[in-house]
Amino acid sequence: MTFLSIVLFTLLTAGPPDAAASRLLDGFESRLVRDPSDLHVAAEYRQLVIEAGRYDRSIRLFERLAKDPRGGANRFVNLALANVDKVPVSGSVRRALLGREALDALNRAIALEPTDLAYLIRGLVNLYYDQFVFHRTDKGVADLEMARRLAATHPQIPYAPRILVALGDGYWRLNQHDKARTMWREGLGASAAVELFRVRLDARDEQIPDIIERALDAGVRVDTTLRELFPDLTRTASKTTVP
Numbered sequence: 001m002t003f004l005s006i007v008l009f010t011l012l013t014a015g016p017p018d019a020a021a022s023r024l025l026d027g028f029e030s031r032l033v034r035d036p037s038d039l040h041v042a043a044e045y046r047q048l049v050i051e052a053g054r055y056d057r058s059i060r061l062f063e064r065l066a067k068d069p070r071g072g073a074n075r076f077v078n079l080a081l082a083n084v085d086k087v088p089v090s091g092s093v094r095r096a097l098l099g100r101e102a103l104d105a106l107n108r109a110i111a112l113e114p115t116d117l118a119y120l121i122r123g124l125v126n127l128y129y130d131q132f133v134f135h136r137t138d139k140g141v142a143d144l145e146m147a148r149r150l151a152a153t154h155p156q157i158p159y160a161p162r163i164l165v166a167l168g169d170g171y172w173r174l175n176q177h178d179k180a181r182t183m184w185r186e187g188l189g190a191s192a193a194v195e196l197f198r199v200r201l202d203a204r205d206e207q208i209p210d211i212i213e214r215a216l217d218a219g220v221r222v223d224t225t226l227r228e229l230f231p232d233l234t235r236t237a238s239k240t241t242v243p
Contacts, residue, residue, distance in 0.1 A: 021052045036071030042078040043225045055086035076109035081224045088221045095218050119147035120163055127170055128218055141170040158228035161191040169212045
């Protein structure tokens with residue numbers, strides 16, 4: 001049993017559920033105030049926020065921590081992910097605003113430290129905007145290509161499959177189907193997550209748009225736990241999917 005599991009069990013059996021959840025969130029928030037750069041603690045905290053539905057509390061915390069220079073670029077990555085977490089439970093207008101806030105935070109993260117992770121997340125957020133309304137698919141592909149180039153310096157990076165799946169989806173939306181298939185074939189040969197690539201490579205051309213639309217459906221919760229970096233995370237937010 002992980003540390004988070006033990007703490008969660010202890011607190012949730014110690015009193016009313018709302019009070020227990022608040023105490024647990026308080027504890028994680030204290031840890032984040034001490035170290036605003038901690039992606040691992042922030043990922044665990046945001047899972048609990050999702051379970052409790054306390055999205056605004058999380059966003060307010062990370063907005064405050066974004067002002068703390070000790071957090072470096074990670075403080076903005078955490079703020080972006082907190083906004084993304086609220087997207088599936090919001091209406092269409094609010095989703096657009098949350099996406100804009102996430103992009104603004106990621107812009108600031110990249111300005112401080114242009115990492116493959118920050119480019120990956122910004123690329124995914126850009127892809128979630130409808131191409132025919134916001135016209136951000138090309139920007140998403142550009143970000144994902146940058147993430148791919150940066151990740152090439154350490155090829156064992158655990159979230160490489162996300163980059164390749166999303167790149168293929170973006171290229172398909174841009175009607176560059178050969179490039180899309182190249183990305184998916186590369187992922188199929190280098191990733192344990194073969195089903196993500198196989199379903200696209202085995203599909204007929206007319207089936208692929210539906211596959212991509214489902215993968216980029218803003219109403220479906222996406223896994224923002226960074227679990228590839230932190231495989232020991234407790235899966236408290238059970239209804240998550242990888243795009």
